[in-house]
Amino acid sequence: MQYHINKTLTFFLLLTFSATTFATQQNPTPAQVKALQQQALNSDLSYQLVESLTVEIGPRLPGTVADIKTVEWSEKQLKRLGFDKVYREPVTIPVWKRGDAKASITAPFPQNIVVTALGGSVATPKEGIEAEIVRFDSIEQVEQASAAEIEGKIVFIDPITERHRTGKGYGKVVGARSKGAVESAKKGAVAVVIRSIGTDSDRFAHTGMMRYADDVVRIPAAAMSVPDAELVNAMLKRDLPVKIKLHMTPAHKGEGTSYNVIGEITGSQYPDEIVLLGAHHDSWDEGTGALDDGAGMGIVMATGAIIKKSGIQPKRTLRVVLYAAEEIGLIGAKAYVEAHKAELDKHKFALESDFGAGYIWRFDTRVNDSALPAMQKIADALAPLGIERGHNEASGGPDVSMLPNYGVPVVSLQQDGSDYFDYHHTPNDTLDKIDPVKMKQNTAAWVTFAILAAAVDTPLRPIPPKE
Amino acid sequence: MQYHINKTLTFFLLLTFSATTFATQQNPTPAQVKALQQQALNSDLSYQLVESLTVEIGPRLPGTVADIKTVEWSEKQLKRLGFDKVYREPVTIPVWKRGDAKASITAPFPQNIVVTALGGSVATPKEGIEAEIVRFDSIEQVEQASAAEIEGKIVFIDPITERHRTGKGYGKVVGARSKGAVESAKKGAVAVVIRSIGTDSDRFAHTGMMRYADDVVRIPAAAMSVPDAELVNAMLKRDLPVKIKLHMTPAHKGEGTSYNVIGEITGSQYPDEIVLLGAHHDSWDEGTGALDDGAGMGIVMATGAIIKKSGIQPKRTLRVVLYAAEEIGLIGAKAYVEAHKAELDKHKFALESDFGAGYIWRFDTRVNDSALPAMQKIADALAPLGIERGHNEASGGPDVSMLPNYGVPVVSLQQDGSDYFDYHHTPNDTLDKIDPVKMKQNTAAWVTFAILAAAVDTPLRPIPPKE
Known part of the structure; x- marks a missing residue:
């Protein structure tokens, strides 16, 4: 003292x-x-x-x-x-304004899910977008997929973010968020929805910036919460086609x-x-x-x-x-x-x-x-x-x-x-x-x-x- | 073996x-x-x-x-x-259908907060309800308050739910949810918003049943998330009146x-x-x-x-x-x-x-x-x-x-x-x-x-x- x-x-x-x-x-x-x-x-x-x-x-x-x-x-x-x-x-x-984002699984077992628009995303048409999803583990898998697999579908990219003191798990998977829309649209997807880039299991979706490319059609991009990604996976494991309906109203304001x-x-x-x-x-x-x-x-x-x-x-x-x-x-x-x-x-x-x-x-x-x-x-x-x-x-x-x-x-x-x-x-x-x-x-x-x-x-x- | x-x-x-x-x-x-x-x-x-x-x-x-x-x-x-x-x-x-629930603090520092309708609540008028809040620690405090304190205001009941293995913290405070609307309306409140009855600090509001009495006017009742309750408290600590605007569209369907x-x-x-x-x-x-x-x-x-x-x-x-x-x-x-x-x-x-x-x-x-x-x-x-x-x-x-x-x-x-x-x-x-x-x-x-x-x-x- x-x-x-x-x-x-x-x-x-x-x-x-x-x-x-x-x-x-x-x-x-x-x-x-x-x-x-x-x-x-x-x-x-x-x-x-x-x-x-x-x-x-x-x-x-x-x-x-x-x-x-x-x-x-x-x-x-x-x-x-x-x-x-x-x-x-x-x-x-x-x-860019967020607007609202709503989504539901419409088949095989209808229920609402929690999503949020990725930053910079375009809106869906007023009536929303409804399509079967096709699931990929990672953005790399999307890049390797054929257009036949993806065309007309909503791409669901489902990478798991590892917890680490340095945050290095984030860098490994954030490409799904930033590049998901471009890579999916190149192959004819109508929208992209990713598993949230996050380490929690709370029913929140994680937003964050995404990018478009000048020469690729701009499709809506959203994230769903981790519990919802697991819900979708549980349905996919039953070998049934899963359909999602997405409504989003973000807007670019100059x-x-x-x-x-x-x-x-x-x-x-x-x-x-x-x-x-x-x-x-x-x-x-x-x-x-x-x-x-x-x-x-x-x-x-x-x-x-x-x-x-x-x-x-x-x-x-x-x-x-x-x-x-x-x-x-x-x-x-x-x-x-x-x-x-x-x-x-x-x-x-x-x-x-x-x-x-x-x-x-x-x-x-x-x-x-x-x-x-x-x-x-x-x-x-x-x-x-x-x-x-x-x-x-x-x-x-x-x-x-x-x-x-x-x-x-x-x-x-x-x-x-x-x-x-x-x-x-x-x-x-x-x-x-x-x-x-x-x-x-x-x-x-x-x-x-x-x-x-x-x-x-x-x-x-x-x-x-x-x- | x-x-x-x-x-x-x-x-x-x-x-x-x-x-x-x-x-x-x-x-x-x-x-x-x-x-x-x-x-x-x-x-x-x-x-x-x-x-x-x-x-x-x-x-x-x-x-x-x-x-x-x-x-x-x-x-x-x-x-x-x-x-x-x-x-x-x-x-x-x-x-009873939930509809939507939106709320914002409109003064002194405008921002949106996360609320949910309590089960059984009536809707707000279409244009919403906006009023200054008056804060109470507990439903018992509301019961003891004078009408002069409450009339024309939104009652904010703010009890903390203690974590306990038996859940006994819940029983101590859930009266704010079940009785809040009746006790507040008796003294002229225009709505009641409670701190969520919950032990977490996630930005989710906790719903749950509330009750009306036949002889007391039915006012809208909502819960806000714990982080939002703390936000409101932080504003109240600055000795400034806090106003909340509430929009809810629940409906009773027979x-x-x-x-x-x-x-x-x-x-x-x-x-x-x-x-x-x-x-x-x-x-x-x-x-x-x-x-x-x-x-x-x-x-x-x-x-x-x-x-x-x-x-x-x-x-x-x-x-x-x-x-x-x-x-x-x-x-x-x-x-x-x-x-x-x-x-x-x-x-x-x-x-x-x-x-x-x-x-x-x-x-x-x-x-x-x-x-x-x-x-x-x-x-x-x-x-x-x-x-x-x-x-x-x-x-x-x-x-x-x-x-x-x-x-x-x-x-x-x-x-x-x-x-x-x-x-x-x-x-x-x-x-x-x-x-x-x-x-x-x-x-x-x-x-x-x-x-x-x-x-x-x-x-x-x-x-x-x-x-």
Whole structure:
């Protein structure tokens, strides 16, 4: 106890000292880093931010009133939290409205099932689409199937999403969602319905973006809940043809404007060099976007705020980027690259928090091998938070995933995503799924990384090529 | 291993012997009971039945086509399974259709919430009902409130359902659902919306029956999901008035007919004396009624079937009663009492399986104290299944709960209901929530009880008064 008080006292002395005298010259000391960590562990700011976002705005589909409210909310919060610069950058977005989605099995045993439109899907005709289904385990099976098997039918793609801490089960099967409509339509399908890309067995369908191709007819695309996929399978096992009727009323509404919202804590020594801390401010529309990506918003905003409040000025600029329109195709991320191409070589690091609110358990990087010892020092500072040093093949997160193409080093503060795909893109993505204690650990890791990353003097480029 | 083989051999010898020679005179031997248990533990019949019911019919709201299909399915299955008598008895039912239910918070922070109509609710006007809410912790608080607090508002009753193995948290708060509309309307409320009576935090609203009173105006009644109740509370904590808009289109459609379906295994010695094994065949309409009460259907039907197939004829008649219209007010149960009043004194025991598909962990009874030693013998036979002897204040289950008023002894094979109210009356009540292994243990307990109960010669009446 006494020790703790002394340490805290020491920290405040150091803090005052460094903030006033050596702000632009000294790297943060281990004691300062430790104290920053502790401040983050004691702060519920990141949780309070996602609470405010989900309660006061809720779902934030690009092109809605809520999307613009979120932009305003973000600017207001960043200013309130003391960021040195706060600004927005316009992003042109396609506007899509969900409408309703209803489906039923009409044969052999009629009953309603739970579906949702995949993001970007066209509507069915008013009278709906009714057809026999043809089942495939995977998108690869659809690609290999003959047109004779598929023509005139509703393709049912039924891949199982494996649960894994890293979320790697998702990547293996999400092609069914993104490519299902194109591959099925090429062979004459009238619609595609996939088993939800999710690890739960709740009767929710998981939405998420799908794509069309210019030269392939656009067919409606939906997901059904996992219990409903199992219901359909139980019928198929009886060797009876299964028919589904699908009614969906989504609509494309042309183009709109959203904004990337940016807040900066100016660097003391290299203000034009940037550590990019990203999250995305849009969300799907059926839950309140708490895990995806309200949690990330809270974490990166609190990271800047806690560092600002501490008085320890980062040596390089911390740029919090709250991306627009991630869910509908990384639209804000692409706009950011366009707008900032000229300064991408000044981006020291980029990383994003967009994998829910689980504990961070691993620190991955993608930097030049010569910088690995410098990364190990950061890893050592993260270790007390229960974070292990990972590999050097980090992706950085969806919105920063294209930055390595421009040479930008990326980092992942890898969260435990074991239950992320239970809730992801469903009505069940709500605030109660976030554990405030885990948010504190996340924020502590981010402040640790941010303050140390801003001070790394070792060259990090060129980054290693993708394996 | 050798021992086991010998025991099995002994059983078959005994079985042949008893079935052919002493069927009407001997009580089942411990070895026979043990072998019956083992047959049930090896059989997936109870699971197969609920699988068939949920896949081939699905939800079974009284008054629907599916309800009548269920009656036909039940008769067909009971005949297939070798029951000696199979018949149906008509039950007049009120017919109610759910329609749609939509709700949104319109102030201070507009967003949609997930609601469902409570069973029996009237519709809102076409344009919906929009009003400020007034929150109460419990139905008791509503009863104590003044009309001035409530008049013109939507009453929001917000009780938390505690998780408990016995489900006792449900009974404490379900009054908010059953009595909320009447108590709120008495004081001028325009609608009532309750926090779902459920232990989960999924974004599903839990339906269930509510009641009106003849002399009180009928206001719409809905439940919102637990995450939405928390959302509303988060807004109320900001000291801002919260307004909700509610659109619901349920409708009362007059009267219809359903049927109690009955299957009997005739008693060898006292065929006119009855051990009543109950479950209900109707279900709510948003899930597939797997846990409530498809599981119970599977268990009691398999119980009769496994006993029949074993060749051990019960000394008294085993009467499997598949009740109609339990969910909407024990309508089938009341009709059974009317139809069978004259023979209720011949009902040796009654019990129902209607609490999901968890392991049975306790054996409760309500019999004359003088019969407790005989009950202990049954408890001893249940003990190898992990079942402890409980109290002598059993309720027997919803559909047999009025039989003690007529002197009928009741029993509860108490299931672990720890997660029952996570799924109860939601779209999430689907087959995947049932563990086939637990269904086997349930069925083993029921066959054990049934065969021994049919042979109990001790007088069980008069039963003790309710505490």
